[in-house]
Amino acid sequence: ATKASTAVTTDMSKRTVPTKLEEGEMPLNTYSNKAPFKAKVRSVEKITGPKATGETCHIIIETEGKIPFWEGQSYGVIPPGTKINSKGKEVPHGTRLYSIASSRYGDDFDGQTASLCVRRAVYVDPETGKEDPAKKGLCSNFLCDATPGTEISMTGPTGKVLLLPADANAPLICVATGTGIAPFRSFWRRCFIENVPSYKFTGLFWLFMGVANSDAKLYDEELQAIAKAYPGQFRLDYALSREQNNRKGGKMYIQDKVEEYADEIFDLLDNGAHMYFCGLKGMMPGIQDMLERVAKEKGLNYEEWVEGLKHKNQWHVEVY
Ligand code: FAD
Numbered sequence: 001a002t003k004a005s006t007a008v009t010t011d012m013s014k015r016t017v018p019t020k021l022e023e024g025e026m027p028l029n030t031y032s033n034k035a036p037f038k039a040k041v042r043s044v045e046k047i048t049g050p051k052a053t054g055e056t057c058h059i060i061i062e063t064e065g066k067i068p069f070w071e072g073q074s075y076g077v078i079p080p081g082t083k084i085n086s087k088g089k090e091v092p093h094g095t096r097l098y099s100i101a102s103s104r105y106g107d108d109f110d111g112q113t114a115s116l117c118v119r120r121a122v123y124v125d126p127e128t129g130k131e132d133p134a135k136k137g138l139c140s141n142f143l144c145d146a147t148p149g150t151e152i153s154m155t156g157p158t159g160k161v162l163l164l165p166a167d168a169n170a171p172l173i174c175v176a177t178g179t180g181i182a183p184f185r186s187f188w189r190r191c192f193i194e195n196v197p198s199y200k201f202t203g204l205f206w207l208f209m210g211v212a213n214s215d216a217k218l219y220d221e222e223l224q225a226i227a228k229a230y231p232g233q234f235r236l237d238y239a240l241s242r243e244q245n246n247r248k249g250g251k252m253y254i255q256d257k258v259e260e261y262a263d264e265i266f267d268l269l270d271n272g273a274h275m276y277f278c279g280l281k282g283m284m285p286g287i288q289d290m291l292e293r294v295a296k297e298k299g300l301n302y303e304e305w306v307e308g309l310k311h312k313n314q315w316h317v318e319v320y
Contacts, residue, residue, distance in 0.1 A: 006045060006058075007045050007047050007058035007107075007115075007219060007222075008219055008220075008221045008222040009193065009222055009225075010221055010222065010224075010225040011225075012192070012193070012225055012226065012228075012229040014193065014194060014195035015105075015109040015193060015194050015195060016109070016195055017105040017109050017110075017111070017194050017195065017196060018105070018110065018111050019196065019197060019198070020111075021065075021068060021104050021105065021111050022196065022198050022199070026070050026073075026160065026163070027067075027068045027069055027070070027073075027157055028157065028158065028160070029155075029156060029157070029158060030067055030068070030156070030157065031067060031154060031155045031156060032155055033076070033078065033092075033095055033155055036076075036078055036153040036154055036155050037063070037066060037067045037153070037154045037155070038151055038152070038153060038154075039061045039062055039063050039064075039067070039151070039152050039154055040061070040062045040148075040149055040150065040151055040152070041059060041060070041061055041062070041143075041146040041147070041148060041149065041150040041151075041152060042060040042061065042062050042113060042148060043059070043060045043148060044057050044058075044059050044143070044144060044145075044146050044147070044148075045057060045058045045059075046144075047117075047218055047219070048215060048216055048218070049214070049215030049216070049217075050215060051213060051214075051215040052211075052212070052213065052215040052216035053212040053213070053216055053242075054119055054120065054122070054216070055119070055120045055144065056117060056118065056119045056120075056178070056179060056216075056218060057117075057118050057119075057120070057143070057144040058101065058115060058116075058117055058219075059115060059116045059117075059118055059143055059144075059146065060102075060106075060107055060113050060114075060115050061113060061114050061115065061116065061152065061154075062112065062113055063106070063112065063113060063114050063154075064112055065111045065112050067114070067154060067156070067157065068104060068111070068157075069100055069104055069114065069156070069157035070104055070157075070163060070164075071100075071103050071104060071163070071164055071183070071186035071187055071190050072099075072159065072160075072161070072162030072163045072164060072183045072186060072187070073099075073100055073156070073157040073158060073159045073160070073162075073163075074097045074098055074099045074100060074156060074157065074158050074159045075097070075098055075100055075114070075116070075154050075155065075156045075157055075158075076095035076096065076097055076098075076154060076155030076156045076158065077095065077096050077097075077098060077116075077139055077143065077152055077153065077154055077155075078092060078093060078094075078095050078096075078139075078153040078154075078155065079093045079096070079138045079139040079142045080093075080142065080153070081093060093138060093139070095155055096139040096140070097156075097158065097159075097320070098116045098117075098118060098143075098182070099116075099117070099159075099162075099179070099180075099182035099183045099186075099278065099318070100114055100115070100116065100157070100182065100183070100186055101115045101116055101117040101181075101182035101183070101185045101186060102114050102115035102185070102186055102189065103186045103189040103190045103194060104186075104190075105189075105194060109194065115185075116143065116182070117179050117181065117182040117185070117218065118140050118143045118144055118179065119140060119178060119179045120136070120137065120140050120141055120144045121136060121137025121140045121141070122136050122137070123135035123136055123137075159318065161316055161317065161318045162183045162276055162278065162316050162318050163316075164187060164190065164199075165274050165313075167203075167272070168199055168200055168201045168202055168203065169202045169203050170203050170272050170273060170274055171203045171204040171205075171206065171268050171271075171272075171273035171274070172187065172191075172203060172204070172205050172206065172273070172274055172276065173206045173208070173265060173268060173269075173273055173274070173275045173276065174187065174205070174206065174207045174208065174276045174278075175208045175210075175254060175258060175275070175276065175277045175278075175279075175283075175287070176207070176208065176209050176210065176277075176278050176279050177209075177210040177211070177254055177278075177279030177280055177283045178210075178211060178216075178218075178279050178280060179218075179279070180277075180278035180279025180280070180283075180319070181207075181209060181218050181219065181278070181279075182278070183276075183278055183318070184207060184276070184278065185219055185222075187205070188205060188207070188222075188223075188226060188234075191205055192205070192226050192229070192230060192233075192234070193226075201233075202233075203233070203273075204233055204234075204235065204268070204273075205230075205233060205234050205235070206234075206235040206236075206237075206268075207223070207234075207235070207236050207237070208237050208238075208239065208254060208257055208258055209236070209237070209238050209239070209254075210238075210239040210240075210241065210253060210254030210257070210279070210283065211238070211239075211240060211241075212240065212241050212242045213240055213241075213242045213243050214240060214243060217238065223236050224236075237257050237260075237261070238257070239252045239253055239254045239256060239257035240252060241253055247260075253286055254283055254286070254287065255283075255286040255287045255289070255290040256290075258287065258290065259290050259294065262290075262291075262294040266294070266295075266298065269309060269314060272312075272314070273314065274313075274314050274315075274316065275309070275314060275315055275316065276316040276317075277316070277317045277318070277319065278317075278318050278319065279319060280319060280320065281319045281320060283319060284317065284319055291306075
């Protein structure tokens with residue numbers, strides 16, 4: 001019997017993939033809300049530890065290869081059931097977007113599945129400080145509570161902001177908080193774990209990952225295995241806000257960790273690196289303030305610097 005695939009692999013052999021999925025244009029909106037794709041859940045695995053702030057699950061979906069996508073894209077999921085809209089009419093729930101966490105070949109490298117990395121949205125009552133289950137997030141809890149065989153309605157794929165550059169030599173600087181790591185997992189699998197003859201990654205892959213504590217790390221075993229196998233090509237830096245302090249003695253947030261390497265990052269970007277940001281909206285102001293400060297110290301105009309990078313398609317932001 002074949003062992004069920006799990007959220008992490010530490011086997012660093014390059015997997016053979018059906019390269020037919022390299023052909024053609026990038027798929028976009030193959031399935032709409034009106035005619036979603038019905039898939040089945042294969043597995044749901046909780047990937048956060050007991051002391052994590054919140055619960056995140058790795059969900060493998062059986063797509064049978066019928067809803068193809070490229071790394072960096074998202075799927076829509078329509079939670080089951082209906083709601084009453086503002087006009088008093090019973091309508092289906094709205095679509096929620098989830099970054100696809102596997103490469104186009106899926107976690108079994110056969111193009112028959114796709115994976116999501118979903119954090120349960122919970123509601124904590126500000127008055128009592130207690131969770132109110134009546135107000136928990138609909139779609140994220142549906143997905144994390146799904147069992148093998150659960151049917152899910154999917155739309156997409158969507159998104160063209162977080163695509164990999166065509167130049168397989170360009171350094172990739174990926175900055176994630178929480179489930180923002182999902183698209184980067186699709187990247188690192190393509191870069192390091194798959195044998196794609198038309199995409200031989202030769203650049204530097206640098207991942208900055210911000211979470212609250214060690215138990216909230218995601219896919220860490222796999223990342224450690226890549227770091228070990230590709231010491232010259234892969235760098236991994238964590239910002240653990242509740243375990244580490246920044247240089248000023250405060251909490252170590254993602255921007256503080258990136259700032260430690262600001263000189264190197266500015267040089268890499270000067271030389272054609274691509275910088276990606278994914279995670280909660282709240283991560284960007286702190287990062288922007290830090291970059292603006294660093295740019296100023298270097299005698300650069302921040303706005304012009306960022307505009308230049310955007311113009312050259314080196315700057316990729318998808319936050320939610
Ligand atoms: P909803 O039911 O939509 O509720 C939203 C929030 O409101 C929840 O926090 C809920 O607790 C709260 N709430 C509900 N009822 C009440 C009430 N009565 N009063 C007050 N508050 C209430 N998420 C991921 O986990 N992983 C991803 O990879 C990911 N990728 C994304 C990519 C993109 C491009 C975008 C736009 C979003 C992405 N998201 C991702 C977020 C995701 O789309 C959903 O927004 C998220 O899962 C919450 O949806 P939900 O249906 O669970 O919550």
